[in-house]
Amino acid sequence: MPSIDIAGVTKRYGTDTALEGLDLTVERGEIYGFLGPNGAGKSTTINLVLDFIRPTSGEVRVFDLDAQANALAIRKRTGILPEGVEPYDRLTGRQHVAFAIESKGADDDPDDLIERVGLSADAADKKAGGYSKGMTQRLMLATALVGEPDLLILDEPSTGLDPNGARRMREIIREENDRGATVFFSSHVLGQVEAVCDRIGILRDGHLIAEDTIDGLRDAMPDQTRLRVTLDRVPDxxxxxxxxxxxxxxxxxxxxxxxxxxxxxxxxxxxxxxxTIEEYDVTVEDFTTDESSLEDLFVAYTSDATPAEVAQ
Ligand SMILES: Nc1ncnc2c1ncn2[C@@H]1O[C@H](COP(=O)(O)OP(=O)(O)OP(=O)(O)O)[C@@H](O)[C@H]1O
Structure with missing residues (x-):
């Protein structure tokens, strides 16, 4: 049974089409990375899954339940890290986590969650209004983890995190997945996606233009490569x-x-x-070719040419 099953979903805002005929399935227990350029429709998709907005047509099912008819039951089993969310200024970090535990009827220890996301006990005692972006993101992750959710939905989870925070985020994603949670996350930080995802979907202009493992995405573009050219000097x-x-x-x-x-x-x-480089009065001292990174593939898939054209 898939954790998320989106079938033939179109979402229009007035005359603007944010998603068109989207079919996307996230299997239970997988870590699915959701990529796409700005405005591709990622947040719209996440909002549909959580029934914060409704499709113009098509069907969204989560845990095999209709997302519209069962929104509360679904949200109870889901941990959500929304993009750019502001904490309540007047509550301390610990109070936020305690509130999330109470709202979900869970029995987690707030201090365990706070420690797990790397927020210090001192910081947890302070009002969240004064938190930096990274601290806010850690706090929001702690609330998303409440109640051992079956599904974690993380919208741009790396926002504001320093490298240590990003590493901790990756570790937590893996730990949650090992516990059995399905993880669906959108990100522009492709290294993060490359490091943890089982499968990747690339959205562009409201269409899923590619969906596969990283190796599969590479195989679909066998001609795509990464060339490192070392020159004798930087061209004038x-x-x-x-x-x-x-x-x-x-x-x-x-x-x-x-x-x-x-x-x-x-x-x-x-x-x-x-x-072309040598026309700029420099000498190529060395060049090597390498396997393309996810970033290269992402650019190739989302550039103006279609993937089929790029692969040719
Ligand atoms: N409430 C809204 N009203 C009108 N148009 C909207 C609304 N929300 C999103 N859109 C439009 O739908 C399209 C998809 O937006 P969405 O926010 O889902 O993209 P995204 O992939 O999450 O982008 P980003 O990476 O910038 O967060 C965009 O063209 C956006 O302008």
Whole structure:
């Protein structure tokens, strides 16, 4: 039985279509990463799952229950970390967690949850109105974990977290999953997604344009590669050089790292990339090709060309 089953869902806001005919299934026990550029429809999808908004057409089922008819029962079994949520200024962190425990009728110890997310006992005694973004995010994660939810929905969970916080988040996602929870999370931090997800869905303009494991996404774009080109020096007009490489057909991104250019491109574009760089009066000292990262794949999948065109 899937934890989330979205079938043929369209969501319109007036004449704007946020989602169109979306089919998406998250199996029980999996960690599903939900990616997409700004405005692709990720938050809309999450809001439909939680019945905060309703579809224009189509059906959303969670735990095999209709999301509209069973919203409260579903939310009781779900831990939610919404995007950009503000805590109540006047409650302390501990009071927030205690309130969440009471609301869910759970019996967690607030201090255990506070410690687990890496919030200090001192911070937990302070009013949440003064919390930094990272502390707020940790607090909200603690409330999402209340009652050992069957499903965790995390919207941009890394927002505001420093590297330690991001690592803790990954560990908690894995621990929750080991306990049996299904995790559905949206993120722009692709390293985070790459590190923990079993499966990834990429949404673009309200359509799911790719859904697979990272290896599967790679296999679907066998021609996609990551080229590292080391030059004898940084070109004098490095901006023009970067723009020239970026505009080559088959190149989806270029990142300078000192004298090295990291270029996500198709195999066929490699030679043109090397020739183009050399036109800027520099010598290519070395180049290597590597497996594409999730970031490369994401850019390739969400760039203007369709995935099929990119893969060709
Ligand atoms: N309440 C609303 N009223 C009108 N249009 C909306 C509303 N909410 C979302 N939209 C539109 O629906 C589309 C999808 O938005 P959504 O917030 O779901 O995208 P997202 O993938 O979560 O983006 P981001 O990564 O920026 O958070 C966008 O075009 C957005 O402008």
């Amino acid at each position: 007009d490095s901006t023009a050089a970067l723009e020239a490489v970026e505009s080559i057909d088959g190149v989806s991104s270029v990142t300078p790292e000192g004298r090295t250019l990291v270029v996500a491109c198709t195999d066929r574009a490699k030679t043109t990339v090397l020739h």
